[in-house]
Amino acid sequence: MEFEFDWEANEEKVKELKIFMEENKRKKGALIAVLHEAQDLFGYLPIEIQKMISEELKVPLSEIYGVAxxxxxxxxxxxGEYKIGVCLGTACYVKGAQEILDKVEKTLGITVGQTTPDRKFSISATRCLGACGLAPVLMINGDVYGRLKPGDVEEILNKYR
Amino acid sequence: MITIQELNEIKQKTLENMKLRLQEDSGKGLHGKHVLICGGPGCHSSNAEGIKKAFKEKIKEKGLDKEIKVSLAGCFGLCETGPNVEIYPDGIFYAHIKIEDIDEIVENHLCKGKIVERLLYEGSLKDGKIKQVSEVDFYNKQKKIALRNCGIIDYESIDEYIALDGYQALAKVVMEMTQQEVIDIVKASNLRGRGGAGFPTGRKWETAYEYKANKKYVICNADEGDPGAFMDRSILEGDPHSVLEAMAIAGYAIGSDQGYIYVRAEYPIAVRRLQIAIAQAKEKGLLGKNIFGTDFSFDIELRLGAGAFVCGEGTALMESIEGRRGMPRTKIYRTAHRGLWQKPTIINNVETFANVPAIIQNGVEWFKNIGTEDSPGTKVFALGGKIKNTGLIEVPMGVTLREIIFDIGGGIPNGKKFKAVQTGGPSGGCIPEEHLDTPVDFGSLGRLGSIMGSGGMIVLDEDDCMVDIARFFLDFTVEESCGKCVPCREGTKRMLEILERITKGEGTPEDIDRLESLAETITNGSLCGLGQTAANPVTSTLKYFRDEYEAHVYEKRCPAGSCQSLLEFFITEDCIGCTKCARNCPVSCISGKVKERHVIDTEKCIKCGTCMEVCPTGAVIKK
Incomplete structure (x- = not known):
């Protein structure tokens, strides 16, 4: 999938990122912090933004791409607008997290690492979320759903549709 | 700048407000009640904030908000029964609390003093008597050092940390002790690194102390990546100041003025609470310039990880702080000589740090009396998987696995049989029933082919396939291998392919030999701990559960009934002939007349499991 970066619509955010870079560029090892900020602002790291970071921080684009x-x-x-993270930590795995993930993939018609064409949902398989007491667990934009059965998935996703 | 007198004033003043919780009656009797709600990772995810709000509203409605305090605290440990609520000074433990239950607790318990038995944690009711929280089986075998304040203090209050002797150790160190004296104490205590390797902390500090340099660094490794381990998260979220204080002590000991906490971005709550804690400590002058009016200055900065397991390895973590790909360095120099930005650096894990102030305060003898000679002190374990009391526990080193899993953990739920316990995450191994009486310390688990690791313990029951568990961990390692050395990058991938073949029933007898030979190469030929231990899940399961591998390979059978491709679906006599399975089968391989028992044609069956899902009488089983 190709995604074109819209400079105009993101003008404010770009400005914000530039300020952040200005404040941090003299700090040692600032690159990862800058990438975090960019990812928080835009939801991902557009290649256009990586180029901008490269020029501002004087770090080769290849290195930025390597880190990213x-x-x-x-x-x-x-x-996606709703980021679904299915925990595949050990505790969740032995309690059936794989079946939960399969069900989410089947329901949305995309696989891990993908985004639905309407940009509504994306799925990732996360490492331990530290909520092992609730295993198996999935998280949608910070809301945690625990002690799941595959049958619960449809209803949870419907809340966000 | 704060003085020791001011610190003690805060302590006395705050302690007064904490009496109910600490159940300390100074003779005048305790007045009022305190509702303490668990704000640990699990309970936080199940609406602990909402419960707090509802309690406050209801209590206010009753006009009792002067006498009854409501607050959130760090992890209580018993995640299984969350959201958890404790009422003090009575020491009553309520479990699985929902918003709807709050009215009843407030009306009956808080207003009339009548305990709501229906909502009590089941373990606190024995022989018709109600036990206090400290007396229930889950807690009474535990000994808390690293988690000493978790679940007691308000994690966002530096005053409450100070009230329970917080920052006293730092005061003592910077005002009364020399650097060498601090190091001697840590060395004598034989505190070993709780992150997994068990390296003596004091020796690490001494090496960095003795090396002359114009700049030195202290790093707290909070990149808790082991799936199934969440003790560091609980400490950071429940008692962040204990880590800050210990880092400052370490800074004083080695002669450093700058610390970094490298914390996972996946722990946003921990990040926020650390930010708050650092700001509070700076405001009080407990971090920053001239701490307690001495020449000692120390500052702490947060650095966020970005989801790479290998960054838990010390040198990879330093690469990451420096803003690069987190790939381990060749170990030409010790990090205590040349670490972060080529300067002497010590790096300790969260739990290790959390022990330090307690050791300084209570002394070496006290610490060495707990645990074993080889590994003094306690260890925090995260219990998960097929165990009744999922949660976080801290026990003295040397207790047996059986005590942990059955006495504290409550054993295996649903009447299933225990099969193995997986310790140490992707670097560890599986320990079978016959070794359950092994006392747990760094050495003993290593001898069993596993490791203590950071303390994750996943219990497996008879339904778990050991080959599949090995496959699961290899899948993890393949994803997380940084790609620097060939044995790890290529070897783990080949191992995973073999394991996938075996779980699909396509394995050959030679595959088992290949696994063993690859394991040896990867273990001996990798640069860092990730590669060196990557084969442990395979070698330990081969050692103790070889028969399961052989059943997959020779008989094309999964003894645990877990590997989907090796299973056959079967309809038992319980079938009522409703035809639901036949109608839903995507390949139409089920036949049978209405009201008669149906049959699955196993040749055509694609093992999708739909029939099992739709069967109203549970007559479809896997064999």
Whole structure:
């Protein structure tokens, strides 16, 4: 999927990122913090923004791309309006998290790492969310749903449709 | 800048407000009640904030908001029964609390003093008597050092941390002790790194102390990546100041003025509470310039991880703080000599740090009396998987696995049989029933082919396939291998492919030999801990559950009944002939007349499990 970055619509956010870079660029090892900020602002790391960061921080684009692809938290494609994270930590796995994930994928018609064409949902398989007492767990934009059965998935997703 | 007198004033003043919770009656009797709600990771996810609000509203409505205090605290540990609520000074423990239950608790317990038995934690009712929270089986075998304040203090209040002797250890260290004296105490205590490797903390500090440099760093490793471990998260969220205080002590000991906490971005609550705690400590002058009026200055900065398990490895973490891909360095130098930005650096785990102030305060003898000679002190474990009391516990080193799993953990639910316990996450292994009486410490688990690791303990029952568990961990390692060395990058991938073949019933006898040979190469040929331990899940399951591998390979059978491709669906006599399965089967492989028992044609069956889902009488089973 190709996503074009809209400079005009994002003017304010770009300005915000520039201020953040200005404040932090003298700090040692600022790149990851800047990428975090960019990801928070735009929801992903558009290549256009990576180029801008490269120029501002004087870090080669190749290195930025290297860092952005190394860490699973950073995404090069836009995430959905609702980000679904299915926990695949050990505690959730032995309590049937794989079946939950299968059901979410089947219901939405996309697989892990993808975004629905209407940009409404995206799915990721997360590592332990630290809520092992509620296993298996899935999280949608910060709302945690625990002690799930595959049959619960449809109803939960319907709340966001 | 704060003085020791001011610190003590805060302590006395705040303690007065905490009497109910601490059940400390100074002779005048205790007046009022305190409702303490668990704000740990699990309970927070099940609406602890909403419960707090509802309690406050109801109490206000009754006009009791002067006498009854309501607050959130860090993790109580018993995540299974959350959301949890405790009422003090009575020490009553309510479990599984819903918003609808709050009226009843307020009306009966708080207004009339009548305990609502229906909502009590089931373990606190024994022989018709109601036990206090400290006396229930889950808690009475525990010993809390790292978690000493979790579940008691308000995690956003520095005053409450100070009230329970917080920052006293730092005061003592910077005002009364030399650097060498601090190091000697930590060395004598034999505190070992709680992040997994068990390296003696004091030796680490001494190495960095002795190395002369114009700048040194203290790092707190809060990149808790082991799936199934959440003790660091609970400490950071429930008692963040204990980590800050310990880092400052470490800074003083080695001669550093700058600390970093490298924390996972996946823990946004921990990040927020750390930010609050750091700001509070700076405001009070407990961090920053000239702490307690001495020459010692120390500052702490937060750095966020970005979802890479390998960054839990010390040198990879330093690469990441420096803004690069988190790939481990070749170990030419010790990090205590050349670490972050090539300067002497010590790096300790959250739980290790949380122990330090307690050791300084209570002394070496006290600490060494707890635990074993090889591993003094306690260890926090996260119990998860097929265990009744899922949650967080802290026990003295040397208790047996059986005590942890059956006495504290409550055993296996649903009458199932225990099969193994997985310790140490992707670097650890599976320990079977016959070794359950092993006392837990760093050495003993290593000898069993597993590791203590950061303290995740996942209990597996008879329904879990050990080959599939090994496959699960290899899948994790393949994803998380940084790609720097060939044995890890290529070897783990090949191992995963073999395990996938075996779980699909396509394995050959040679595959088991190949797994063993690959395991040896990866273990010996990898640079960092991730690769060196990556084969542990496979070697330990091969050691104790070889028969399961063989059943998959020779008989094409999964003894646990978990590997989907090796299963056959079967309709039992319980079938009432409703035809629902036949109508829903996507490949029409079920036949049978109305009101007669149906049959599955296993040749055509694609094992999708739909028939099992739709059957109203549970007559479809997997064999």
């Amino acid at each position: 692809t190394f860490y699973s938290h950073f995404s090069l494609i836009p995430k």
